[in-house]
Amino acid sequence: MSQRVLREYRRLVAAGGAANESNLHPTDPADLTHWEATLEGPQGTPYEGHSFPLRVTVPDKYPTLPPSVCFPKRTMPHPNVKWDTGEVCLDTLAGGWTPVMDLQYAVMAVRRLLAEPNPESPLNLELAALSRLGDHKAYDGIIKYRLAHSSIK
Amino acid sequence: MCNTEEHNIETANAEDSEERRESRAQFQELFEQFGRNNPQFNPELIELFQNMLSPLLQSQWHPEDREKGCSQEFIDSLPRVPRNKVPLTDTCSICFERFGNDNYPLLAQLPHCGHIFDLQCISMWLSNQVTCPMCRDVVNGHKVQDLDTSKAELEEDWGMYG
Numbered sequence: 001m002s003q004r005v006l007r008e009y010r011r012l013v014a015a016g017g018a019a020n021e022s023n024l025h026p027t028d029p030a031d032l033t034h035w036e037a038t039l040e041g042p043q044g045t046p047y048e049g050h051s052f053p054l055r056v057t058v059p060d061k062y063p064t065l066p067p068s069v070c071f072p073k074r075t076m077p078h079p080n081v082k083w084d085t086g087e088v089c090l091d092t093l094a095g096g097w098t099p100v101m102d103l104q105y106a107v108m109a110v111r112r113l114l115a116e117p118n119p120e121s122p123l124n125l126e127l128a129a130l131s132r133l134g135d136h137k138a139y140d141g142i143i144k145y146r147l148a149h150s151s152i153k
Numbered sequence: 154m155c156n157t158e159e160h161n162i163e164t165a166n167a168e169d170s171e172e173r174r175e176s177r178a179q180f181q182e183l184f185e186q187f188g189r190n191n192p193q194f195n196p197e198l199i200e201l202f203q204n205m206l207s208p209l210l211q212s213q214w215h216p217e218d219r220e221k222g223c224s225q226e227f228i229d230s231l232p233r234v235p236r237n238k239v240p241l242t243d244t245c246s247i248c249f250e251r252f253g254n255d256n257y258p259l260l261a262q263l264p265h266c267g268h269i270f271d272l273q274c275i276s277m278w279l280s281n282q283v284t285c286p287m288c289r290d291v292v293n294g295h296k297v298q299d300l301d302t303s304k305a306e307l308e309e310d311w312g313m314y315g
Contacts, residue, residue, distance in 0.1 A: 007248070007250065008249065011249070064277055064278060098278075098287075099246075
């Protein structure tokens with residue numbers, strides 16, 4: 001495990017809760033390879049009023065390699081999230097990653113993705129198609145329906 | 154550089170006799186089958202063997218291995234920054250450690266964009282990448298300023314005919 005993630009942990013603790021809106025924290029402080037965060041649905045989006053747990057996994061080669069993030073399966077209806085697995089497609093966490101970014105940055109990027117989906121690289125074809133067609137009513141409707149019937153409120 | 158390499162490969166192919174090309178293809182197939190993707194073989198041995206191939210063949214068979222990072226020579230040639238030239242409270246943006254926490258930090262500065270990192274940290278990144286982690290400047294994309302030969306020739310012509 002790299003010293004880097006330990007320094008990130010210390011920074012987060014030192015900065016205090018207010019600086020950590022998404023409550024990013026290690027699942028087990030003795031491990032630091034598995035982290036959790038909670039994303040609040042951005043205002044003005046169909047996600048508003050819901051909060052979403054996000055799992056963050058730190059690879060051995062972090063920060064040369066990006067952390068991987070995942071929503072619990074079948075909880076996040078979003079064009080760039082695979083519904084059945086919770087897998088997230090986000091350039092920041094793939095080719096766009098550089099080691100000056102950190103776990104908090106990664107979580108913020110996912111939160112931004114909730115407000116700004118990118119229908120050009122879809123993992124949820126149904127939602128991406130509706131978004132591209134500009135059918136906002138159906139798009140929002142499906143997301144709200146899924147959220148209402150998801151186990152996470 | 155890429156173009157020259159492709160050109161070389163083409164030339165090499167054209168010069169090959171049919172027979173040689175065929176045995177080379179067979180050899181490549183065997184190599185793929187028994188070497189590269191077979192976990193039974195010692196990866197060090199495979200790498201050693203791969204290095205024994207001519208660079209031309211290496212790049213032809215595994216084009217994905219090309220241009221995947223900066224050369225060790227490039228990384229070694231990065232200018233070092235003396236400790237007293239950086240604020241000691243600055244941190245390396247890759248490991249988040251203060252430069253001042255190390256009594257003998259080895260710091261390297263990237264050409265052009267000028268960003269400074271621990272040599273060890275930036276080496277690890279550049280061995281697989283070619284961009285600055287801060288600003289994505291393509292670090293090895295800047296050529297030493299070419300002499301503008303077109304103009305020189307033009308002037309020469311003027312001299313000849315003028």
